[in-house]
Amino acid sequence: VTDLREKNEKLQQDLDKHTEYFVQLREENQKLKEGLNTQTEDMQQLREEMTKLKNDIKTQAANWEQSASVTDVRNKNVKQDEFLKEQEAKIADLDKKNTKLTEDLTEKEKNFREKNE
Numbered sequence: 001v002t003d004l005r006e007k008n009e010k011l012q013q014d015l016d017k018h019t020e021y022f023v024q025l026r027e028e029n030q031k032l033k034e035g036l037n038t039q040t041e042d043m044q045q046l047r048e049e050m051t052k053l054k055n056d057i058k059t060q061a062a063n064w065e066q067s068a069s070v071t072d073v074r075n076k077n078v079k080q081d082e083f084l085k086e087q088e089a090k091i092a093d094l095d096k097k098n099t100k101l102t103e104d105l106t107e108k109e110k111n112f113r114e115k116n117e
Helices: 001-063 071-115
Strands: none
Touching: 001 071
């Protein structure tokens, strides 16, 4: 009987350890899900910013095209080129951020899958 009690206690301890481990896994999975959601939201914001920048470029270009004098057109073309270069730089920066977020998201998804296996 004593031997059975000892085995039962050992089994109970093992069960407690496994239960703690699974609780930790659940908590880690929840944190990973929250991180993935945050990154998804960040990526959506970047997409929206890129769309807004592209629309700003189109609007600005349309505004510049309405200039009446040749001199104004030439001057505005220079400004437009500078503006477009700035916007392209911003878009490139957003693309880099988007790529980084995508890589981070992929890594977290991979880690999430590995932990769930």
